[in-house]
Amino acid sequence: TEVQESAFWKAEVDLGNLPPVADRVPSEPLMVDLERKGRSFGQQGGTLRTMVTRAKDVRQMVVYGYARLVGYDARYEIVPDILRAIDIEDDRKFTMHLRAGHRWSDGHPFTSEDFRYWWEDVANNELLSPSGPVDFLRVEGELPTVTFPDETTIIYEWSKPNPQFLQSLAEARPPFIYRPAHFLKKLHAKYANEEELDELLYEARVRSWPALHNRSDNMYKFDNPDLPTLQPWMLATKDGKSRFLFVRNPYYHRVDTNGVHLPYVDVVEMQVVAPGLVAAKANAGEVDLQARGLDFKDTAILKKGEANGNYTTHLWGNGTASQIAIYLNLNYNDDGWREMMRDVRLRRALSLAINRKIINKGLYFGLAKEGAMTVLPISPFYKEENRKAWADYDVDQANAILDEMGLTERDKDGYRKLPDGRPMWIVVETAGERQEVENALQIIIDNWKDIGIKLIMRPLERDILRNRVYSGNTMAAVWFGWDNGIPQTYTSPSYVAPHHQEFFAWPKWGQYHQTNGDAGEPPDMPAAIRLNELAEAWNRAYTAVERGQAWQEMINIHADQLFAIGILNSAPQPVVVSNRLKNVPEKAIWAWSPGAHFGMHRPDEFYFED
Amino acid sequence: MTALLTVENLTIGFDNAAPVVDDVSFSVKPGETLALVGESGSGKTLSCRAALRILPAAAQVRSGKVLFAGPEGATPIDLMQRSERQMCRVRGERISMIFQEPMRSLSPLHKIGNQVTEVLRLHKHMGKGEQLKRVLAMFERVGFKDPERVYNSYPFELSGGMRQRAMIAMAMVGRPELVIADEPTTALDVTTQAQVLGLIKDLQQEYGMAVILVTHDLGVVANMADSVVVMNRGRVMESGPAPLVLSDPKHGYTRDLMAAAPEIPATPVDKGKETERDYILEMRDVSKTFTLKGSSPWKPKTVVHAVRGIEFGVERGKTLAVVGESGSGKTTCARMALGAERADPGASILFRSEKGAEPVDLQKLNNVERLAFQRKAQMVFQDPYSTLNPRMRVKDALMEPMEIHGIGNTSERMDRAAEMLRWVGLSQNMLTRYPHAFSGGQRQRLSIARALMLGPTFLVCDEPTSALDVSVQEQVLTLLEEIRDRLNLSYLFISHDLAVVARIADEVAVMRSGLVVEQGPPDQLFYNPQHPYTKALIAAQPEPDINRPINLRIVAQGAGEPSTWPDAFRFDGLDAPPLTETGPGHKVRCHV
């Protein structure tokens, strides 16, 4: 089938400013068979209105656009997207094939030169990347050999497997291993004319070319309309403050099987509004597609506005492993408490004492799934018993456990005492941004009181909270569970191992790993050491089965050890969809990773029906 | 001819108390002057205010009508029934009022010129230039030497008399049909008073203006009034044509009043003289200059030489009276005598608390000495209203000096306050009132009472009786004399009333333009005045006798510009002849 010219660009084409569509799409475009995906074919046109809460969230368009070298499909499998194909040998050698005739949004050909430029002139340039290429390209410290045999082929090769490689490329925030070379060379000392570069530096008021280059090559920020892109929509607003328009990329690489050039929607209008007003504006029917900035507690008001606002509110499930999770800081600076918290029995007792049902009922209308922090059912590693482990409300058992631990002394208010005589007051710090957390803690305060433990809630500013946790000043903190609640065998288990300080239970172990031992402490609990070993094993594994085994054991350890006390998961996330907008799934998972929120549902296939 | 304004059966009261104005009626015809005389606190001011409907909020008009004749032939309108808005067209334009206490009655934040011109702006359609001309002309006529300066001054930069004249100018400049003048000349020296009275008469003749003149000064009544209303305790005691009432008072109160009127005795009374002089206060080479604030920052500063090289002393147990032209620096002198104002450098003001004691220089007191001095020296202020804290009950105001100096306990202070009030002829029940709930004369007596609370040895009285009717004045003067003699008090006594001065003073200083022009014991000064200004003063003293009108010629000559005086006395700019002794204790500023 012939690809049809879009009405949107027709005038430009007629004027000769733009080549006809046949010359714009790659010679082998990605053909999308919507029928087979269970969707309907649509038509081009329309403006899709959506809202963000900060101007810098224009980057959401990179997330939503989700044009990646490879990306997840609806079954969470990684398939080529920008790439025509990818050949993988033992997870060791990756041969990437570009689409012939693929072009950047400014019409310049997209070739292996763009990959070479990044690898040689950016990632390996000391000034631009002082610490060398990014981590995911290192396998036990080893960098790949990268070769560019021809215009459309790029080969990344390691001596050992790098199972994270593909997954990273499919992330919501991908490591752009290619850059528009033709555009950036003007800013690169190696290529640019010195005088012109100086002039550019002066204009931009930066002091060195790396600074300017760094600023200009940020493909994720998406705030520079001049920077060529491969995303379905490209930014058309210069210096926007509260409103950004994105128009269809005339060179986009996807076409539906009817020959209609994607994306269907011509223009995306993104408006920056105050966080508190998102629900009000959605209720007034001022958006076509919105989930960011909406909370479950807004559902009632959203439902109420449906009739007048001509939209429908879908409830998606949240993709994080736990909507609310309490992290006892195993690296807390206080010795007595640290030892206490490292005792798994305490964590179990605390978990058992939480009445999850009531929290679910009060906060989520009973629509979330109560349970400990583990993976979601659609993950292959899901086990019902893990979700249930230590998560059934049982005050007596909890009390029994605590008594068994020897914490029988109580103070005059009925709170237990630590062996050193201090009362058992657990200060739980939160980033005071989510009302539901406060409400849940409110219930947990009562719950824990029943087992003689006092919970003190302390909301802090997000950054301050992080700093406090990382330095070991925080006793316990509340955050989401793992971002990625649906890991597959190929998902790197790094985040479930003590590798990151961002897992608030082990900030210092994480630092130790992240800084290669410069800071923090090495893990010294058997379970944590085992997690490390398993992560290692996953890395070294050659087969999916081996990786799966490692994964499963790690998940089981978490379930047993309760490094984070999960409350519930799959919390409903309201998604407001205009009644005119089609192809938006009614039920889906709202996840940053994997899935890039709307991204993996391919918003370029959404269309307006008149 | 029909009456211009008729007040009929006016009764005014406060709260539930007995009326303070009780069934008062009077009327005034166009071109006529009605004098309202009577006891202090008898309701004169309230009756006048009622006519303009600007009574205090608490006052209730219990009955009565105020009829104001419309333009020729129209039926009179009852002002009591008019709307506020309609009253606006009567006030200021057709009836204007001169208030008794000029300081408080002028806005402190606006220049005099602005406040006076306002009347023209409101009621007359004329250009800015014309307004200015007219206001300046009026200023000149009320006796301002330097109208421009006054135009640009703020009220607190003027002397008491100057403010009063500004009020007069404000009332007159719109040429209303009726002027209600409430004690318009209390703060004016007699020459200026004569001038102002002359002005009122002139205007009356020119425009047929009617005047209601509230005054305590029977001399003024005799000189001005066509008819008289005598009030006492809120009631009209007697009224009728002036010649008849003055020459043949029928009512007992009127007779009392006439009898109490002080006069300069026809023959000198010899007051015992001592040779050795024991000064309680001595002022040497005291000058004071002020810089005006009103002028714009880019114009050169206006400097006022309020006092220039004063040299005199107050003897222990004696009274030094200072008389002189309004604005001549009397109050400034008095304030410096109490250390309330800093004199220009070079001055020395010495105070001896006891005979032969080491003198202290008021310019260089430390805190302890100052407190000790303040206990001994007190002041009766010229403008009592503004020196009373409006938010302090009289009780507290009176007790305050004793509190400050830690004398007595509360009940003793209270008793003393009640006692003092009785001394000055006020009821102790007034103690709970706030200052605004008094009549002008009553406030003046409060001021005296407060000054006496501490039992001072040195008292500065700045026009202490100017607002008092003659009988109360008599009572107060007697009181002052009595305690002076009993307690050996010394007074610096400022007054414009020569009769009062003649009665109380042991020595008199006459001031003009910041200088003492003549000084001496009253028996010499009054019977052998040397200086033309002194002569003018004496000539201008009004007497309660219809047949002895003021001799305006002498007044005009003496009161005129110093440059018009005979050679020997003439001032030349800031240069003045020296003070030369012409007789025993008698000094005159002249070239010999």
Place this chain on the structure above:
Amino acid sequence: MAILRFAIFRFFTMLATLLVVSVMIFIIINLPPGDYLSNQINELRATGQSNGIAKAEFLRTEYSLDQPLWKQYMIWMGFMPGPHGFLGIIQGEFGWSFEFDKPVADLVGGALWMTVLVNLAAVLFIYAIALPLGVIAAARSKTWIDYTSAFVGYLGLATPNFLLALILFYYGNRYLNLPIGGLMDPKFEGEPMSFEKMKSVLIHLIIPTFVIGTSGAAAMMQRLRANLLDELGKPYVETARAKGMRESAMLVKYPLRVAFNPFVADIGTLLPSLVSGSVLVSVVLGLQTIGPVLLTALKSQDLFLSAFVLMFVALLTLIGTLVSDILLALLDPRIRFGGREK
């Protein structure tokens, strides 16, 4: 000349004060633990992105954030040259916003105008409402108009701004078709000023002005009323009445001027409040003013950006106090410059 000398003297005091303030501001901004780049790195790590970290480290040396605090201050102020001949405030170089990746000067320009617009509207609203109402409430004290205005004022004062805004937005949109949030219809953004844009801005200003203004208006009204009531009993008011002045004109000319004294004293805050007055309100109402910029800058410790805004506000505060002192002297001739005579 006194005023002139006074003004010059005050001007130099102001500079000295400003210097003190700049030190304190710098310290205070650095009080919360961490700094922008560390936070940024943490954030990057938390979102699983390690590839931005190198850049952040790069910025650290670029902007001398690795230096001790006092050196950072000196460099920021321009007393000491930074790397790459980095200039400071006194050289007219306001620094760099990490968060927005732009020179501070470029960044605040537009927002400043919007801020001034919003707050000017609020100030006008306050004066336009509070002045007349305060005067009327005093002149007609204890009447329905007095009570009603007090009630409405306190209602506005006693409702948290955000709740008030939400209520007004919700029902305003529902029944009056007023826009929710923002300062103009998004489609006008970046457009040159036009009649339509003007209209849009005005319509969008209605609710924010009301929300920001009510508390100020209520405050001003009640205080003005109290001060006026004090003045109304004074004899000079009667004099003015006796002149035949209309009540309203009289009130405005005489007592109001006296009653205005405390407000003039506070005019100093007017200027800075034009910029910073409505920080939190702007944040919750989603106005594109300097408020949200400042708040995010502070939260993320975007050092130079927040320091610049704060310095600017401080400067305005100082100028404001200066102006208010001069106005005060003009308003009331009795107020002298200088001390009490002993």
Place this chain on the structure above:
Amino acid sequence: MTMTPDGRYVDDQPYERDIGAEARHADLDMSNTRLLWLRFKQHKLGLISALFLLLSYLMLPVAGFISPYTPNERQEDYLYHPPQWIHFFHEGKFIGPHVYETTAQMNLEEFAWEYVADESKPARLEFFCKGGQYRLAGLIKTDTHLFCAPEGATVFLWGSDRLGRDVFSRIMYGAQLSLTVGLVGITVSFVIGIVLGSIAGYFGGFLDWIINRVIEILRSLPELPLWLALSAAVPSHWGPVAVFFIISIILGILDWPGLARAVRSKFLSLREEEFVRAAEMMGAKPSRVIRRHLLPNFLSHLIASATLSIPAMILGETALSFLGLGLRAPAVSWGVMLNDAQNLASIEIYPWTAIPMLPIVVVVLAFNFFGDGLRDALDPNRS
């Protein structure tokens, strides 16, 4: 009355030269406070307000007794319960105060809770009954409540909130904090503001200069970062009330410059008044002049300012909690409650969660009228 033919009028009532001294009034020896009270009594609205405030404050220690529930007591089956009426008549018969039992229904269409009352079975309210434990006046532990619902029924006079807590009870308890702690801040700010303002205004000169500089610097100092820094600095184990208390005081400390400047400028002009000079001439010390002469003449402004600070102080925490500071659960205050209500659902679907606005407005108005009454009583010119 006599009218003589020559147009004279002479009063013919007997004339005595001197009417004897009047009897001494009783109120002469009355203290100023008593006189003030007598005058205050005449301002009806002020009087009512004062009584209301008095009652409110008297209620504080027994708030626990009056409220049927304790503040954080959750009725898990009654989330977002609408306000319940107290009925007296059942089917036309008077049976005393009672409510009806209700059952919750989840409306999955609208995602809102709905309650159906069982009108057939009246549940009589119990009095002096047992309920959640609380401390009377913060001291005596007890569990007796004035009234509560019988087993199986609930009494939510003003509805319940998201967690099933009784709004009425929470407002009662919230008053304990909102009506007290905020006032501390006001006091601090007033004391500092007035003291420094008067010193600057009265003495002028160098002192004035210094104080003015301090004011300028304080005013130029950014509050926002200060709060941010503070929120990180307060020790974790501090209770929410302690934190709030400190914050109120700091709020007060930061708040005084505005007032100080107003006081200063007013005093600069007042000190030139004649009566101030007169007092000085009598030897009054500066402190006395300030207390007795200057302050009373500025009292109206101060009273108005104080009244106006009250809502700001009650609500100050809502602004602060935005920054992660301010009062927080489990402490209850009106601000905390309103904070919870800051979303559309609370306004549109569960409007009773915004009820705490009412007591704030009422209390603030009461303070206003009380202040006005006071001002009026102090006003010498008043009728």
